[in-house]
Amino acid sequence: MTALAFILALMLSGVAQEVRAGIANTKHNLGSMGVNAASNFSGTTEICVFCHTPHGGDASAAVPLWNRYLDPTGFQTYDQGGSTTLDAQIEPIGSVSIACLSCHDGTQAMDAMINEPGSGADNYAFSSGVWSGQAAAVNGRIGPVTVITNLGKDLTDDHPISVQYAGGGYSESNPQGPGRDKDFNPAETKIVGTRRIWWVNTQVEGSTSDFERTDMKLYTRVGTKGAFAGEPQPYVECASCHDPHVDYNPTFLRIDPSGSAVCLTCHNK
Ligand code: HEC
Ligand code: HEC
Ligand code: HEC
Numbered sequence: 001m002t003a004l005a006f007i008l009a010l011m012l013s014g015v016a017q018e019v020r021a022g023i024a025n026t027k028h029n030l031g032s033m034g035v036n037a038a039s040n041f042s043g044t045t046e047i048c049v050f051c052h053t054p055h056g057g058d059a060s061a062a063v064p065l066w067n068r069y070l071d072p073t074g075f076q077t078y079d080q081g082g083s084t085t086l087d088a089q090i091e092p093i094g095s096v097s098i099a100c101l102s103c104h105d106g107t108q109a110m111d112a113m114i115n116e117p118g119s120g121a122d123n124y125a126f127s128s129g130v131w132s133g134q135a136a137a138v139n140g141r142i143g144p145v146t147v148i149t150n151l152g153k154d155l156t157d158d159h160p161i162s163v164q165y166a167g168g169g170y171s172e173s174n175p176q177g178p179g180r181d182k183d184f185n186p187a188e189t190k191i192v193g194t195r196r197i198w199w200v201n202t203q204v205e206g207s208t209s210d211f212e213r214t215d216m217k218l219y220t221r222v223g224t225k226g227a228f229a230g231e232p233q234p235y236v237e238c239a240s241c242h243d244p245h246v247d248y249n250p251t252f253l254r255i256d257p258s259g260s261a262v263c264l265t266c267h268n269k
């Protein structure tokens with residue numbers, strides 16, 4: 001089915017709204033109404049609070065209104081593994097990836113948050129509630145090291161993150177690239193407000209002139225290595241491929257992975 005026919009079918013069946021209702025139906029609903037028995041917390045029915053707070057968030061985080069402590073220490077990055085073909089520079093784990101890893105490295109309790117629901121201050125401890133499922137067995141962390149959702153601190157066996165797109169080449173002074181590595185599809189770019197953003201277009205929602213959540217988002221960081229060190233540049237991070245709120249694709253992917261569409265958006269193979 002084409003994307004258009006799919007959208008039409010949804011509109012006709014009247015479920016378009018539910019399809020985009022999203023996160024409540026996913027494993028990122030960690031509250032007591034959650035759908036994943038492996039990790040439900042009895043202390044709240046709220047969903048967003050495990051990641052965002054309306055007040056008092058960590059303003060230094062690369063993610064909006066962030067409600068969790070970020071620990072960038074101790075990671076091993078992909079370039080410390082065995083690859084002999086990597087072109088790009090890898091920065092220390094940061095940006096949105098460090099936010100994902102505040103749960104997915106398996107080191108912090110998921111009910112540890114800056115501002116818990118209700119009135120009063122709270123510092124990284126939830127006052128009441130218990131975890132069910134695999135999280136209960138490990139004091140509210142993401143699960144034993146044997147579950148694949150617990151990536152740990154060793155990221156040498158995971159797709160590179162905090163990695164320059166296309167081997168570098170895109171930067172504030174050279175926004176259209178081209179990338180140094182020609183095995184990648186070109187990135188799109190524009191200025192939003194005062195910042196430049198880049199993304200790789202998937203065609204799922206058509207237009208190349210705007211970033212859509214079904215495009216592969218690249219994250220702007222000031223590079224410290226390579227030809228354009230000191231300039232804002234695009235990096236691949238966890239949320240380049242995943243949108244942590246979506247329920248309409250498996251494993252929070254920004255697009256349907258059928259036919260390896262996720263991989264082929266960036267890799268020209
Ligand atoms: C599991 C963690 C998690 C939960 C739960 C969560 N978010 Fe997010 N949210 C994130 C991350 C990470 C980002 C940054 C993603 C990005 O860069 O696109 C984000 C970004 C956002 C943004 C700004 C970017 C965008 O996509 O519009 C909004 C708005 C937002 N979240 C709202 C919510 C609301 C409302 C809820 C609850 C219904 C919620 N989030 C629950 C992790 C979470
Ligand atoms: C507040 C904690 C928390 C944060 C922050 C968080 N996650 Fe998760 N995530 C979970 C839990 C809990 C699960 C379910 C784990 C399980 O059942 O083994 C999960 C599951 C997943 C899954 C597997 C989904 C499936 O259907 O199997 C993916 C993919 C994922 N998260 C990606 C991300 C990404 C990407 C980010 C950052 C943008 C992120 N998560 C941030 C807690 C979190
Ligand atoms: C280049 C794209 C890409 C990046 C970057 C990426 N992922 Fe994924 N991730 C995927 C794809 C594709 C899958 C589905 C794999 C599958 O079906 O087994 C996946 C699966 C997962 C799963 C579920 C694993 C399972 O088998 O249950 C988790 C959890 C996850 N990713 C978390 C993360 C986190 C956290 C980061 C950042 C540290 C990250 N991902 C970065 C593409 C990516």
Ligand code: HEC
Nearest residue numbers: 083085086087088160164165166167216236240262263266
């Ligand atoms: C958002 C863009 C993006 C997506 C989507 C993506 N990749 Fe990558 N991938 C990269 C970048 C950038 C690198 C770093 C490569 C380099 O510079 O040599 C990389 C590296 C790799 C490498 C390691 C290359 C090496 O030389 O060590 C493999 C293998 C790989 N990707 C496979 C995949 C697969 C499989 C998928 C789909 C599940 C995928 N990628 C999705 C951007 C992406």
